[in-house]
Amino acid sequence: MNASVNLPSDFLTTIQNIVGEQRVKTDSDTLVTWGKDHTKHFDPNPSVVVFPATTEEVAELVKTANQFNIAITPSGGRTGLSAGAVASNGEMVISLDRMNKVLNFYPADRMVHIQAGMITEQLQEYAESQGMYYPVDFASAGSSQIGGNIGTNAGGIKVIKYGMTRNWVLGLTVVTGKGDILHLNKGMIKNATGYALQHLFIGGEGTLGIVTEAEIKLERQPQDLQVLVLGVPDFDAVMPVLHAFQSKIDLTAFEFFGELAMQKVLDNGHVQRPFESTCPFYVLLEFEAPFEPIMDKAMELFEHCMEQGWVLDGVMSQNLEQVQNLWRLREDISESIAPFTPYKNDISVLITHVPAFIAEIDQIVTENYPDFEICWFGHIGDGNLHLNILKPADLSKDEFFAKCQVVNKYVFETVKKYNGSISAEHGVGMTKKPYLDYTRSDTEIGYMKALKQVFDPNNVMNPGKLFDL
Amino acid sequence: MNASVNLPSDFLTTIQNIVGEQRVKTDSDTLVTWGKDHTKHFDPNPSVVVFPATTEEVAELVKTANQFNIAITPSGGRTGLSAGAVASNGEMVISLDRMNKVLNFYPADRMVHIQAGMITEQLQEYAESQGMYYPVDFASAGSSQIGGNIGTNAGGIKVIKYGMTRNWVLGLTVVTGKGDILHLNKGMIKNATGYALQHLFIGGEGTLGIVTEAEIKLERQPQDLQVLVLGVPDFDAVMPVLHAFQSKIDLTAFEFFGELAMQKVLDNGHVQRPFESTCPFYVLLEFEAPFEPIMDKAMELFEHCMEQGWVLDGVMSQNLEQVQNLWRLREDISESIAPFTPYKNDISVLITHVPAFIAEIDQIVTENYPDFEICWFGHIGDGNLHLNILKPADLSKDEFFAKCQVVNKYVFETVKKYNGSISAEHGVGMTKKPYLDYTRSDTEIGYMKALKQVFDPNNVMNPGKLFDL
Numbered sequence: 001m002n003a004s005v006n007l008p009s010d011f012l013t014t015i016q017n018i019v020g021e022q023r024v025k026t027d028s029d030t031l032v033t034w035g036k037d038h039t040k041h042f043d044p045n046p047s048v049v050v051f052p053a054t055t056e057e058v059a060e061l062v063k064t065a066n067q068f069n070i071a072i073t074p075s076g077g078r079t080g081l082s083a084g085a086v087a088s089n090g091e092m093v094i095s096l097d098r099m100n101k102v103l104n105f106y107p108a109d110r111m112v113h114i115q116a117g118m119i120t121e122q123l124q125e126y127a128e129s130q131g132m133y134y135p136v137d138f139a140s141a142g143s144s145q146i147g148g149n150i151g152t153n154a155g156g157i158k159v160i161k162y163g164m165t166r167n168w169v170l171g172l173t174v175v176t177g178k179g180d181i182l183h184l185n186k187g188m189i190k191n192a193t194g195y196a197l198q199h200l201f202i203g204g205e206g207t208l209g210i211v212t213e214a215e216i217k218l219e220r221q222p223q224d225l226q227v228l229v230l231g232v233p234d235f236d237a238v239m240p241v242l243h244a245f246q247s248k249i250d251l252t253a254f255e256f257f258g259e260l261a262m263q264k265v266l267d268n269g270h271v272q273r274p275f276e277s278t279c280p281f282y283v284l285l286e287f288e289a290p291f292e293p294i295m296d297k298a299m300e301l302f303e304h305c306m307e308q309g310w311v312l313d314g315v316m317s318q319n320l321e322q323v324q325n326l327w328r329l330r331e332d333i334s335e336s337i338a339p340f341t342p343y344k345n346d347i348s349v350l351i352t353h354v355p356a357f358i359a360e361i362d363q364i365v366t367e368n369y370p371d372f373e374i375c376w377f378g379h380i381g382d383g384n385l386h387l388n389i390l391k392p393a394d395l396s397k398d399e400f401f402a403k404c405q406v407v408n409k410y411v412f413e414t415v416k417k418y419n420g421s422i423s424a425e426h427g428v429g430m431t432k433k434p435y436l437d438y439t440r441s442d443t444e445i446g447y448m449k450a451l452k453q454v455f456d457p458n459n460v461m462n463p464g465k466l467f468d469l
Numbered sequence: 470m471n472a473s474v475n476l477p478s479d480f481l482t483t484i485q486n487i488v489g490e491q492r493v494k495t496d497s498d499t500l501v502t503w504g505k506d507h508t509k510h511f512d513p514n515p516s517v518v519v520f521p522a523t524t525e526e527v528a529e530l531v532k533t534a535n536q537f538n539i540a541i542t543p544s545g546g547r548t549g550l551s552a553g554a555v556a557s558n559g560e561m562v563i564s565l566d567r568m569n570k571v572l573n574f575y576p577a578d579r580m581v582h583i584q585a586g587m588i589t590e591q592l593q594e595y596a597e598s599q600g601m602y603y604p605v606d607f608a609s610a611g612s613s614q615i616g617g618n619i620g621t622n623a624g625g626i627k628v629i630k631y632g633m634t635r636n637w638v639l640g641l642t643v644v645t646g647k648g649d650i651l652h653l654n655k656g657m658i659k660n661a662t663g664y665a666l667q668h669l670f671i672g673g674e675g676t677l678g679i680v681t682e683a684e685i686k687l688e689r690q691p692q693d694l695q696v697l698v699l700g701v702p703d704f705d706a707v708m709p710v711l712h713a714f715q716s717k718i719d720l721t722a723f724e725f726f727g728e729l730a731m732q733k734v735l736d737n738g739h740v741q742r743p744f745e746s747t748c749p750f751y752v753l754l755e756f757e758a759p760f761e762p763i764m765d766k767a768m769e770l771f772e773h774c775m776e777q778g779w780v781l782d783g784v785m786s787q788n789l790e791q792v793q794n795l796w797r798l799r800e801d802i803s804e805s806i807a808p809f810t811p812y813k814n815d816i817s818v819l820i821t822h823v824p825a826f827i828a829e830i831d832q833i834v835t836e837n838y839p840d841f842e843i844c845w846f847g848h849i850g851d852g853n854l855h856l857n858i859l860k861p862a863d864l865s866k867d868e869f870f871a872k873c874q875v876v877n878k879y880v881f882e883t884v885k886k887y888n889g890s891i892s893a894e895h896g897v898g899m900t901k902k903p904y905l906d907y908t909r910s911d912t913e914i915g916y917m918k919a920l921k922q923v924f925d926p927n928n929v930m931n932p933g934k935l936f937d938l
Contacts, residue, residue: 108820180912189851190817190893193908195917199668291760348659351577382658424659439662443649448664450923
């Protein structure tokens with residue numbers, strides 16, 4: 001497969017002149033690899049993959065794309081789960097792989113200025129090397145890029161304390177769909193000079209422009225993290241447990257998972273059940289405990305929750321190894337259920353509505369598809385639920401996915417009923433595009449399309465993602 | 470003064486039908502009072518002041534303004550310092566005064582849904598009544614409204630720990646300049662479904678639409694706050710002190726002020742000098758100390774800073790009364806210098822650049838206006854400096870302000886040199902409008918104007934503020 005023959009030859013010459021001949025690839029291996037993300041629903045089919053080194057080169061590429069009317073797919077670590085970075089329609093892929101440098105470090109501001117192609121884990125490691133901490137973390141941090149994190153406003157497992165990627169962006173350099181270079185907010189904490197344009201590019205999925213550099217805020221390193229895993233009798237008990245702990249201790253994580261998820265992780269054989277009791281649901285709490293009285297307070301809260309009947313059993317970490325093993329109970333879920341071809345949804349409702357929401361979805365699936373197993377887990381501290389339906393062994397993949405599409409409709413109708421989000425942290429891309437109006441009103445979508453027109457009048461930036469014009 | 474005679478009578482009838490006759494005011498007292506904010510540069514001259522009670526009424530008013538081509542000035546607590554809420558050109562003022570209710574409280578989400586006309590202090594008190602905390606705080610919190618805080622992305626004295634107003638907005642209901650009602654983000658922490666439109670209205674100064682309701686995140690109450698006031702030998706010593714404390718203790722405030730500010734506060738007679746030494750500059754640190762080891766750590770850091778020569782003298786609060794008195798050294802500055810007709814600038818640069826920036830400005834003013842006194846103070850923990858030039862007694866007000874305008878140019882050129890902001894937390898409004906391009910590029914301003922066109926095509930929303938079309 002080599003679709004580059006469709007490209008005008010003077011277009012190829014022009015972009016070779018911008019980035020150098022060896023940075024323009026049209027071989028089929030490159031096209032396939034850089035044309036896809038972690039989704040499998042769409043076949044990659046870009047025309048050309050380009051590897052610029054500077055913001056100025058990106059701007060020249062975007063201007064050239066406008067001249068020749070060539071669509072662009074911005075490309076980071078390609079770990080997305082919504083096909084936001086899939087090039088399936090002859091696009092020019094602009095990969096940020098070479099733009100992975102630290103440009104400047106400002107210790108007094110606790111801020112680092114980086115290129116957007118830096119791997120998330122590299123930023124975490126750089127922060128650590130400076131005695132600091134970058135708190136956005138999730139399973140794919142080892143290959144995702146900061147530019148992609150910004151494009152989808154990535155969240156992850158520490159959001160309850162540290163917030164989303166958006167909270168850590170103090171400035172952005174972007175190339176708009178028109179090819180303009182904007183230096184937005186320039187690292188300031190306080191800047192009240194008109195519209196905060198950077199916030200449109202954060203979560204904009206590359207449809208308004210390409211993020212090429214970012215000023216990122218860092219935090220002090222967490223001290224003496226401790227983990228509690230508690231078994232609860234039903235989902236309704238999760239909320240008072242959250243409330244009790246949160247009012248006394250600053251939690252850095254509050255995760256939950258069901259017994260089915262626990263079983264799948266245990267079946268994998270790497271970790272053991274944390275305590276004897278089998279419980280319908282589990283919560284994992286993490287907090288800093290640099291002072292002895294905090295541990296005393298945690299034990300007191302644990303006992304209080306037991307007395308109230310909100311908690312059936314539990315365990316607290318005694319050392320770093322136990323912290324890591326307890327975290328694996330939660331973090332290994334995705335990998336452990338992968339062999340069951342899970343159908344994934346990443347949804348969000350107010351924490352207040354989570355118990356009723358889960359009960360309704362469970363009922364819908366049980367009634368319509370009694371042979372389906374639902375594996376619930378998620379970042380309950382911020383209302384983000386990962387709903388994974390496991391494929392029954394005797395059902396073909398196609399039949400399973402077809403049935404899941406039907407379930408989808410019920411799920412998203414329930415999301416809409418509770419004023420929730422059809423995509424909490426995975427973005428819309430192509431996979432959630434048909435469902436956007438379950439979360440955003442038609443009027444809102446109308447304004448979004450008008451904003452797209454402002455920044456990208458020729459619709460060259462990641463067309464076909466988020467919405468169709 | 471009663472300009473309402475200029476309004477078409479069917480316009481007045483229409484808006485009376487929307488909100489009720491007694492909610493439409495054209496008497497001169499009302500026009501003058503609701504037509505101005507805390508600035509004195511522009512004379513108030515609205516045509517009519519309207520007091521709607523619901524989002525729907527606001528939407529009807531905006532639609533009517535579009536039909537009749539009447540400009541709107543959205544009006545909150547009118548405590549602004551940039552003339553963003555001044556109606557000087559026959560506008561219809563839409564006051565949110567009656568929209569001051571709590572609509573819903575979500576304890577599990579730590580969130581409250583309010584109308585935008587609620588006074589900031591009322592929200593703080595409501596949070597407290599629920600055992601929670603709303604951390605955005607500043608001198609005018611007793612009369613400013615949340616809608617205005619959102620419109621200017623208000624900051625204040627706790628930003629170093631808690632961030633700006635933006636961080637606490639989980640959802641907005643807005644009426645756009647076209648009269649559309651949008652429910653943006655609906656209180657979710659995680660919602661990756663396209664452009665985060667709410668962030669345009671936050672800091673948008675009412676030029677894109679009117680914020681009518683907000684979902685506001687609350688925080689746990691701070692525990693056992695302690696305050697340290699330290700005297701430092703020169704500005705360069707401030708940074709290592711910040712760095713030393715910040716790496717060990719989570720600061721809730723890090724404020725600074727010069728000896729001149731200290732003198733003016735002491736002259737006022739309400740508080741005493743915190744320690745014997747007279748120092749060029751002072752810093753005030755605040756932190757939570759619910760556990761004894763934190764106080765020990767603070768004492769250790771204090772001694773370390775003394776040994777290094779970064780600190781000349783200092784005092785730590787021993788009880789709540791001392792906490793309050795130490796805070797007055799900083800909080801009483803504005804009031805204490807008011808008799809000196811201060812010319813105020815509210816600027817921001819990276820913390821890294823603050824020492825060089827202050828030195829340059831001091832030099833410029835000393836060289837050009839040796840009789841001017843500069844009173845420096847500000848939220849140094851986030852790079853926000855309040856630069857106040859005091860009027861010499863023998864200079865007329867007009868002459869003084871004329872000279873300050875010349876100084877302004879130097880100040881803003883220095884701001885630009887350091888990539889800073891000409892307005893850190895006061896907004897642009899009319900007073901900073903001529904200087905917007907010192908912080909935002911012409912290309913950025915071009916995009917801002919295009920966004921304005923999207924949300925407010927007839928330019929009815931707060932025209933003449935932020936920029937001219």
